[in-house]
Amino acid sequence: MARQGAKRAKAGQGRHTATVPVDEAGGGPDAAPAALSWREERNAAARARLEKSLPAVFPAPVLRHALARPLVPPTPRLAVESYWRHHILRADRLARALAARSGQPEGWSWRLGPGGSIGAGSGKGPPGAREDSGWESLSGQGASGKGLPLSFRMPPAPFREGPHGLGKGHCCVCGQPVYRFGWHRDLWGTGTPNRNAAWHAACVAAWKFWIAPADHVKALKRRQGHRCAQSGKRLLRTAEVDHRVPLYRIWREERGRPWPELLGYWGVPNLQVVNRAVHADKCAAEAGERASVRRAGGAQGEPFGPAAPDLSGDPLSGPGEG
Template sequence: MHALARPFIPPTPRRAVESYWRQHPVRADQLARALAALSSAPEGWVWRSGSRKSSGAPLSFRAPPAPFREKTHARGPGYCCVCGQPVFRLGWHRDLWGDAHPNRNATWHGCCVAAWKLWTAPSDHVRHLRRLQNHRCAATGARLGKDAEVDHRVPLFRVWRDAEGAGRTWPALLTYWGVPNLQVINRSAHVEKCGVESAARARLRQAAATERNAGGLAATRALRDSC
């Protein structure tokens, strides 16, 4: 029904599936995180950033953690590199055809493709997010203006810093890249929020530097006293 309602009907069933998920990124996000919950994190996997793209590890904390995209934990063709679940015909997440085996030519679910695009480029989906908020600013409650921007409620740098201490594990971490942690706010509110977050990061850096300096002084005194 979705394909037939489009201005230009997709020429193939696979394109129709892709079109459906592209038009419903919020549903794709929910389903992708639910599928990831069925897989759980591979044994021995640790969220870390990589120095090379070839490793598959994210290059910064802004990229969502994806253990099955890393070479050491990839499940290979027929399994989704985002959630780790089997991929069936047309990139579908369920075996509607009764084949009893995954599609060995696929490594992505259609929903996971759409979800990944939402996680990595949420600003491209502002139209859908504005609709979820009834076109109201999540910070002030005012009407969203044309300059409204997408923001993470919990900053990603804080997720990266506190993930281990707070016991957050994959796939629960994906929530911070998904719709539950996304909001659309007016630019003025976004600027103010970014200022508060920048000040908080500066205080953390200053505290860390003070702690390092104190540790260095203590080590120097201990060495001097031992001489």
């Protein structure tokens, strides 16, 4: 027994001497100062590069935001993109306001691309648009149907369509001129848009928000005071983002509205965060409603029954309705 105990003790000593100290492995107290030192060096270089490339006029809120980031963006354009990415609800409001300033192009109506239906297709869109974002490639913009979304779940964007596209220098989401660094106002007094740009940084952030609002559930929770929009109870960790008015009803009943108003159905006015149980009940009720419409015999070619009449060409429609 004594001999076995001595062997165990000797083996234990061997294991102890072979163990790498925690600090040397990078997980101890020395690891944090090393990472902090790396960040300080990186931010110092990024700050110097940013200050060197800054123009005489630059949005002050963007600069304050950039210098306060844990990792400072090294260029003005990256600073602008970071600002809107971290102020997503503000980007949504701005993009819809810019769209209202542009107005609906004459002769435009909300349509789907060839083969467009409930599902989303693949295609190209603004930066960050997902593979299933519903955009068709814009190669050959003059061809009929090019630039049309393949699903009614995608926000309508007339300036992405060939007949209404404004080309470089104008945002393909809202239609307004694009200036330096993807900014939406001419702070530099040049009077000419940036001919190398095709979208505002704010509109890109808003587009990502519209097509994937669940990615921004934290911001929407804060906006609601962490209370369920339906039950009023505290939002749980599993809470989900929901469209108050489902998008299939927008396509079926509201698509005759002016384009700037339609965008509100993808933005904050039509979004809510609800607890999962409430969301499940709402989805079940909507599924039953769609099934009843199908049983009643929806119009041919309409995903969920006949759509609302298009009033864009109706001479009797009031101001703002056409």
